[in-house]
Amino acid sequence: MEVSVIGRSSTKLKIVATQVYWTIEDLGLTNSKLKLELIAQPGLRKTHGANGLSGRQEDVLGFAIDTHLPIPQIYETVAHEMIHIKQMAKGKLRYEMKGKKEKVIWCGKDMSDMPYYDRPWEIEAFGKQAILSRRFNEALDAWIAEEAKKKNGKRKRKV
Helix, strand or coil, X not given: CEEEEECCCCHHHHHHHHHHHHHHHHCCCCCCCCEEEEEECCCHHHHHCCCEEEEEECCEEEEEECCCCCHHHHHHHHHHHHHHHHHHHCCCEEEEXXXXXXXXXXXXXXXXXXXXXXXXXXXXXXXXXXXXXXXXXXXXXXXXXXXXXXXXXXXXXXX
């Protein structure tokens, strides 16, 4: 899966991009022919009432994330939105426009009128986000520890 990152470069955006790449591999989306656009949108929570939003246009999947969130919340939000990206990539979740109204299709059924917390795609995303973000955090911690070990090993050799 090809990824484009849109937004002002920052440490948080680099962490988000790292998590997205890791999650693509973890969710088995590496070989997908679809493209992914990651959009940093500071203040998204204030303007849209959501930490993240995802969607699809033709062969481009995308999600926006509020990069003003604290890091732990960013981890969970990226995990949540990446579950939606997988659902859309696999064809389980689709959004369609019918006139001016958006229809939400889940596994071939129109579920547009279903309350938010009863939606099966949200139940799946909320159910998996903590585990997925924790696994990423553990992988990141392991990588940081390994890099520190390499760096310390180089310092000892120079002495």
